[in-house]
Amino acid sequence: MTSLPEKCSEKRLGLVIDLDTCVGCHACVVNCKEWNTGGYPAPLSDLNAYGANPVGAWLNRVHGFEAGDGENGRTVYFPKSCLHCENAHCVTVCPTGASYKRDEDGIVLVDEDKCIGCGLCAWACPYGARELDSSEGVMKKCTLCVDRIYNDNIPQAERVPACVATCPATARHFGDFADPQSNVSKLVAERGGFDLMPEMGYHPTNKYLPPRPAKKRATDVGASERLEEVKPDGGFLGWVDQMLSR
Ligand code: SF4
Numbered sequence: 001m002t003s004l005p006e007k008c009s010e011k012r013l014g015l016v017i018d019l020d021t022c023v024g025c026h027a028c029v030v031n032c033k034e035w036n037t038g039g040y041p042a043p044l045s046d047l048n049a050y051g052a053n054p055v056g057a058w059l060n061r062v063h064g065f066e067a068g069d070g071e072n073g074r075t076v077y078f079p080k081s082c083l084h085c086e087n088a089h090c091v092t093v094c095p096t097g098a099s100y101k102r103d104e105d106g107i108v109l110v111d112e113d114k115c116i117g118c119g120l121c122a123w124a125c126p127y128g129a130r131e132l133d134s135s136e137g138v139m140k141k142c143t144l145c146v147d148r149i150y151n152d153n154i155p156q157a158e159r160v161p162a163c164v165a166t167c168p169a170t171a172r173h174f175g176d177f178a179d180p181q182s183n184v185s186k187l188v189a190e191r192g193g194f195d196l197m198p199e200m201g202y203h204p205t206n207k208y209l210p211p212r213p214a215k216k217r218a219t220d221v222g223a224s225e226r227l228e229e230v231k232p233d234g235g236f237l238g239w240v241d242q243m244l245s246r
């Protein structure tokens with residue numbers, strides 16, 4: 001079995017994921033895969049890439065859910081990857097020391113040279129964040145792009161996880177949760193960021209921001225009501241102003 005660091009590190013790096021702005025485009029999924037397994041002379045999926053059922057280990061996945069019914073219904077896209085938990089039992093169950101949590105920044109990693117592919121860590125993770133790479137026989141998971149965020153060979157502004165760098169909706173934010181003045185800490189405080197499954201006691205570092213209440217759509221308003229509000233002398237810009245100020 002493997003030990004966790006004795007005390008929480010002074011730096012706690014992780015992600016804030018905004019469920020209000022994620023549009024489910026999967027750009028983060030593709031860029032994650034490309035950064036982490038790119039360079040092979042192969043397409044994105046690991047096995048059977050051109051077959052009917054291409055498969056592979058993905059370190060970040062986006063799930064789509066229908067929430068609510070009728071007028072209150074909405075689609076929520078839910079990106080999911082390792083949450084770099086403080087109390088990471090995926091580490092403590094590891095029989096070889098392959099899974100470990102870094103003292104200096106709290107990132108949870110797998111040393112693939114020590115991994116025997118037993119799958120115990122995947123059983124211990126309540127979030128389904130670990131995936132066995134069946135082509136290599138080792139466990140894979142999000143590394144928070146540790147080879148990017150400390151990489152002196154790329155510009156400072158690009159030293160963020162690949163998923164964060166590519167998100168066109170700015171739904172993903174990276175930073176230090178141990179610093180109350182960091183971008184991620186402020187977002188969590190301002191928007192009510194929450195833990196996934198807090199009852200499990202894993203204390204995930206990553207946080208999610210809830211979707212905001214749905215706004216009334218223009219199509220919900222009757223035609224006569226809409227016509228009444230258009231000022232004939234306001235022109236198109238007047239109409240746009242009225243619609244945006246609702
Ligand atoms: Fe381990 Fe799962 Fe937590 Fe990641 S999300 S640290 S794999 S328990």
Ligand code: SF4
Binds near residue numbers: 022023
């Ligand atoms: Fe959502 Fe951003 Fe990922 Fe697209 S890239 S699925 S918007 S988190």
